[in-house]
Amino acid sequence: DAMVIQNPRYQVTQFGKPVTLSCSQTLNHNVMYWYQQKSSQAPKLLFHYYDKDFNNEADTPDNFQSRRPNTSFCFLDIRSPGLGDAAMYLCATSSKSEKLQETQYFGPGTRLLVL
Amino acid sequence: DQQVKQNSPSLSVQEGRISILNCDYTNSMFDYFLWYKKYPAEGPTFLISISSIKDKNEDGRFTVFLNKSAKHLSLHIVPSQPGDSAVYFCAAIVIGAQKLVFGQGTRLTINP
Numbered sequence: 001d002a003m004v005i006q007n008p009r010y011q012v013t014q015f016g017k018p019v020t021l022s023c024s025q026t027l028n029h030n031v032m033y034w035y036q037q038k039s040s041q042a043p044k045l046l047f048h049y050y051d052k053d054f055n056n057e058a059d060t061p062d063n064f065q066s067r068r069p070n071t072s073f074c075f076l077d078i079r080s081p082g083l084g085d086a087a088m089y090l091c092a093t094s095s096k097s098e099k100l101q102e103t104q105y106f107g108p109g110t111r112l113l114v115l
Numbered sequence: 116d117q118q119v120k121q122n123s124p125s126l127s128v129q130e131g132r133i134s135i136l137n138c139d140y141t142n143s144m145f146d147y148f149l150w151y152k153k154y155p156a157e158g159p160t161f162l163i164s165i166s167s168i169k170d171k172n173e174d175g176r177f178t179v180f181l182n183k184s185a186k187h188l189s190l191h192i193v194p195s196q197p198g199d200s201a202v203y204f205c206a207a208i209v210i211g212a213q214k215l216v217f218g219q220g221t222r223l224t225i226n227p
Contacts, residue, residue, distance in 0.1 A: 006158075031213060042119075042204065042217035043159070050213060090158050094213070103149060104215055106158035 003027070004107035006091050012113045013081050021076040021110045023091030032074040033104060034066060035090040043090055049074060050096060078112075086114045118142045119207050121218035129226050134192040136221050138205030141186065145207040145216075150179060150190045153202045153220070162203075163190070195225045 004025045013019040023032065030051050035043040047056045049068045063085070065077040078085055088111050092104040120139045128134045136150075146167040151159035165172040165179045165188065172179050178191045192199055205218040 004158075009156075033213075033215075040124075040220075042219050045214055048213055055213070092158075092215075096213075103161055103164055105161060106151070109156075109158040111156065 004091055004093055004105055006089075006107035006110050008110060009108060010111050010113070012115060013078075014115050015083065016080045019078050019081055019112065021078075021089050021091075021112070023074045023076070023107055024072050025091075025093045025107075026072070027093055027095070027105065028071065029093035029095045029105075030071065031094045031096050032068060033092040033094075034064075034074070034076045035092065037088045037090055037109075046076070081112070081114045083114050086112055088112075117219075118145075119205055119216045119218040121203075121205055121221045123221050124219070125222040125224070127224045127226060128195050130197060131194045134190075134195045134199065134223055134225070136190040136192075136203050136205070136223065138188050138190075138218050139186060140188075140207050142207070142209075142216075143186070144209045146210050147208050148179070148181060148188050149206045149208075149215070150177075151204040151206060151217075152199075153204060159204055192223075197225050197227060199223060200225045 033048040034046045037043040046060045067075045088109045090109045091107040094104045149164040150162045152162045153159045163174050163177045163179050165181050181188045202220045202222050204220045206215045208215050
């Protein structure tokens, strides 16, 4: 089945220790997104890639970086995680060519715990 | 500035009855609206969507209604089933802008 896959599902890191979360997709979508979701809050967009073009949200901290080496994979790098970065991180994809269908499809998320 | 609002943080409905989840938005530029369902420890699952050129879209037990003049949309689930218990997020987007704006979510509980 075509899908969005996130690994790992749970990630524990130490305060200040760099961590990388990964996302892959078999949908062949040209847009990939990273969201941060904290308890009882709406998902918050961090950035997205439209093909190779990186689009950062204005309020995304510099501590968060992303890489998209090819269409299928996208990584979220947190350079120096703080306690406030503990959250669920959601990857999503969409197809820009489907003009009337801007549906984003989400992966299962990676829950990050910072000790 | 919260452009998409779900004013009810929780809703409890008896099994077999209709569940109605509401969502309001402020940005008149939004032209595509979506509902997502989220179980604990999982990512949001796409449920149903509606374009601004329509006022109703139906898919099985799920119907979404859009009232553009009131900037209001609602999701109807009938009949409600225990497996519908989840958090429901309303989301909106300006087609081409790539940025999905979510509401805060409504936790729906279906009681047997």
